[in-house]
Amino acid sequence: GNSVTQMEGPVTLSEEAFLTINCTYTATGYPSLFWYVQYPGEGLQLLLKATKADDKGSNKGFEATYRKETTSFHLEKGSVQVSDSAVYFCALSGSGGSYIPTFGRGTSLIVHP
Amino acid sequence: EAGVTQFPSHSVIEKGQTVTLRCDPISGHDNLYWYRRVMGKEIKFLLHFVKESKQDESGMPNNRFLAERTGGTYSTLKVQPAELEDSGVYFCASSRETSKNTEAFFGQGTRLTVV
Numbered sequence: 001g002n003s004v005t006q007m008e009g010p011v012t013l014s015e016e017a018f019l020t021i022n023c024t025y026t027a028t029g030y031p032s033l034f035w036y037v038q039y040p041g042e043g044l045q046l047l048l049k050a051t052k053a054d055d056k057g058s059n060k061g062f063e064a065t066y067r068k069e070t071t072s073f074h075l076e077k078g079s080v081q082v083s084d085s086a087v088y089f090c091a092l093s094g095s096g097g098s099y100i101p102t103f104g105r106g107t108s109l110i111v112h113p
Numbered sequence: 114e115a116g117v118t119q120f121p122s123h124s125v126i127e128k129g130q131t132v133t134l135r136c137d138p139i140s141g142h143d144n145l146y147w148y149r150r151v152m153g154k155e156i157k158f159l160l161h162f163v164k165e166s167k168q169d170e171s172g173m174p175n176n177r178f179l180a181e182r183t184g185g186t187y188s189t190l191k192v193q194p195a196e197l198e199d200s201g202v203y204f205c206a207s208s209r210e211t212s213k214n215t216e217a218f219f220g221q222g223t224r225l226t227v228v
Contacts, residue, residue: 004155032213043117043219044156044204051214089156094213100146100169101206101217103156 002027002095004104009087012110013080021075021107023064023090031095033057033066033073038087038106047075047088085111115139119205119220126227131193134223138187138207144168145188146208146217147180151201159203162188163211195227 007022025033032051036044048057053068062077073090090104120135138145147159159178160170164185173180177196182188192199202224206217 034216036219041221043119043221044206045219046216049214049216093215098169099211099213099215100158100161102158103148105153105155106150 002031002092002098002102004090004092004102006088006090006104006107008107010108010110012112014112015082016079017111019075019077019080019084019109021088021090021109023073023075023104025071025073025090025092027071027092027095027102029095030068031092033064034091034093034101035062035064035073035075036089036091036103038089040086044089080109080111082111082113085109117205117207117218117220119203119223121223122221123224124226126195126225128197128227129194131191132195132225134190134192134203134205134225136188136190136205136207136220138205139209139218142207142209142218143185144208144211144215145182146206147188147190148204148206149201150204150222156204159190192225195225197227200225200227 003026034049035047037047048059050057050066056065087106093101118137145162150156158172161168162182179191202222204222206219
């Protein structure tokens with residue numbers, strides 16, 4: 001079946017540090033890949049997505065590239081801010097005829113001033 | 114446009130009691146999903162409605178869980194009787210269509226604690 005594996009958290013960084021949150025997936029075919037973010041007290045919201053191999057999704061300074069050869073979709077940001085503190089979820093959809101999103105376990109990011 | 118709303122935001126109940134969670138999707142969204150996240154683990158799919166019909170309920174853990182979506186609008190998820198392992202955050206999401214590229218819009222979740 002489909003699955004998404006994310007690095008364990010929490011990830012703790014100082015402001016302006018470089019961020020990488022790893023995500024790998026197992027799926028058949030060519031799913032779409034997503035990063036969702038959950039800020040404290042809020043629901044999940046879409047951060048970025050990529051729909052085919054080698055696509056790069058980007059938003060709010062975050063980027064992730066769909067790597068078919070390594071089945072990965074790592075999230076990166078060059079300079080994090082305190083306001084980026086949240087839980088980040090990697091997800092996929094559209095594998096094996098199912099369009100129901102499959103999520104990873106989430107990675108908590110804590111950014112200190 | 115109002116987002117997905119869930120009620121209540123928190124619920125603490127004793128083992129053996131009944132709890133009903135409610136989700137109001139975005140107006141016009143035929144697809145409604147229920148998910149659950151147990152502390153620190155992945156967000157697990159429970160079931161999917163298309164309008165009032167259950168399209169996929171393969172993720173429902175057992176028959177203590179009952180989901181309904183009368184009239185294809187809001188949905189309820191009832192847990193009866195609740196057990197300790199039912200504790201977690203229950204998320205509802207909705208989408209206008211079903212495709213591999215479709216974004217799901219989430220509510221803020223209901224944190225259920227069974228003691």
